[in-house]
Amino acid sequence: MTIASHPLRVAFAGTPDFAVPTLEALLAVGHEVAAIYSQPDRPAGRGRKLRPSPVKACALAHDLEIRQPLTLRDPEAQQALAALKLDAMVVVAYGLILPPPVLAAPRLGCINVHASLLPRWRGAAPIQRALLAGDAKTGVTIMQMEQGLDTGPMLAKEPLAISPTDTSATLHDRLAVLGAQLLTTTLPALDRGELVAETQDPALATYANKLAKTEARLDWSAPAVLLDRQVRGLDPWPVAEARFGDQPLRIWQATPLQGHAEPPGRIVHTGPDGIDVACGDGLLRLLRLQLPGKRPVTAGEFANGRAVLGLTLG
Numbered sequence: 375m376t377i378a379s380h381p382l383r384v385a386f387a388g389t390p391d392f393a394v395p396t397l398e399a400l401l402a403v404g405h406e407v408a409a410i411y412s413q414p415d416r417p418a419g420r421g422r423k424l425r426p427s428p429v430k431a432c433a434l435a436h437d438l439e440i441r442q443p444l445t446l447r448d449p450e451a452q453q454a455l456a457a458l459k460l461d462a463m464v465v466v467a468y469g470l471i472l473p474p475p476v477l478a479a480p481r482l483g484c485i486n487v488h489a490s491l492l493p494r495w496r497g498a499a500p501i502q503r504a505l506l507a508g509d510a511k512t513g514v515t516i517m518q519m520e521q522g523l524d525t526g527p528m529l530a531k532e533p534l535a536i537s538p539t540d541t542s543a544t545l546h547d548r549l550a551v552l553g554a555q556l557l558t559t560t561l562p563a564l565d566r567g568e569l570v571a572e573t574q575d576p577a578l579a580t581y582a583n584k585l586a587k588t589e590a591r592l593d594w595s596a597p598a599v600l601l602d603r604q605v606r607g608l609d610p611w612p613v614a615e616a617r618f619g620d621q622p623l624r625i626w627q628a629t630p631l632q633g634h635a636e637p638p639g640r641i642v643h644t645g646p647d648g649i650d651v652a653c654g655d656g657l658l659r660l661l662r663l664q665l666p667g668k669r670p671v672t673a674g675e676f677a678n679g680r681a682v683l684g685l686t687l688g
Contacts (some may be wrong), residue, residue, distance in 0.1 A: 376405045382461040385480070387411035390428040392550045393466035393537065397432055397553035400464065405561070408458045409439045411446075413469050447477050455479055462561065465519060466553070468531055477519055482564055484519040487553040489546075491515060491531055493579040496524035501549060502542045504580035505607035510598075511535050514553040516560045525579075527571035530560040541609040563633055566625055590615040594638035594687065596654035598630035605658075617688025618665070624668050626662040633657030639686045646674040652688060 383406045386397050392648040398551070400407055410433040418425040418638035420526040424432070443451045446457050452475045455463075460480035464489045475485050491501035492515040497503075513533040529583040532552055536545065563569050590612040592601055605628045614625045616639075629648075636642050636652035648659040664670040676682075 376403065378405055380565065382565060383407045383408055385411060385458055385460050385463045387463060387468040388466040389413040389427045389469050391428045392546060393429050394432050394465065395554035396557050397429060399532040399558050402438060403558050406675050407438055408460060409441055411441050411468065414442045414444060426500045430567060437607045446470055447473050452476055464557065474520060474521065475630065485488060485561065486517045488515045488517055488524055488558050489549045489553065491533060492517060492528055493574040495580055495582040498584040500582040501545050502585055502607045504536065505540065505542060505545065506603050508603055509536060514549055514556055516556055519570055525574060527573050529569050530556055530566060532556045541606045543610045565585050578650045584613060587612045592616050594651065595654040598653040598658045601653060601658045602628055602630040621665055624664040625660055626664060628661055629659050631657040631659050636668040637686065641682050641685050644683050649673040649677055649682065
């Protein structure tokens with residue numbers, strides 16, 4: 375990355391893994407990161423011990439000032455932010471609402487890196503919703519933040535093709551890097567006054583609602599191509615699921631196939647190449663599976679020693 379010719383004084387607000395590449399990119403090009411804002415530490419793991427967010431962990435590694443307010447609606451927190459005298463505040467999947475005093479505090483405002491081509495997929499789960507909808511492409515948008523949810527004027531966009539094997543996990547990682555790269559070129563251009571913001575067309579807006587655990591269950595009467603999207607879109611959470619007898623069976627990897635008509639859910643083929651399950655239209659070849667308390671295994675390993683041919687998955 376090219377070192378910034380005119381470093382800016384910025385704060386960075388972010389919480390999950392997706393935000394880390396952008397923070398690292400800001401540091402790599404030489405911008406002055408005056409403070410890090412991240413969500414409070416949350417209990418995690420079997421011991422439910424408090425664990426710092428990925429952004430906080432990155433900030434600790436770079437010896438940056440860290441702030442973890444429960445809310446930014448508190449006047450004291452707002453005054454503390456204004457006292458930083460920022461050129462900009464970069465926001466990536468922070469998870470807290472920014473009230474008007476915060477949005478107005480930096481000289482260039484608050485700049486958001488969003489993982490979709492706005493106005494498509496505003497909201498919490500744009501990566502997953504793009505896969506579930508069968509979109510051929512997605513991308514990142516750099517947006518000037520305002521009070522609405524992902525409604526602000528767009529400063530830059532970069533598209534990214536979705537491959538037939540992409541999962542939410544793989545797409546997440548590619549978009550995180552793409553967003554970091556785009557932000558490092560957009561921020562100095564904004565400072566130089568070279569950008570013309572594009573207003574979003576609300577008629578084209580779609581909303582990416584947060585994923586729910588209830589979305590994991592596969593309905594075998596649906597077409598195989600839709601079930602394939604579900605498997606890929608719900609990896610790594612909540613993971614697509616069927617019933618194998620009285621146990622939940624997590625399906626980590628699959629691929630759709632053409633096939634003859636059978637009752638939906640019936641296993642019509644097993645072998646080292648996979649387990650084929652009849653769907654409302656076509657077959658879904660299961661490739662990697664997991665039973666409770668077990669590690670994920672290939673479908674061939676799963677079928678070895680089990681009489682599964684002809685069984686019907688719930």
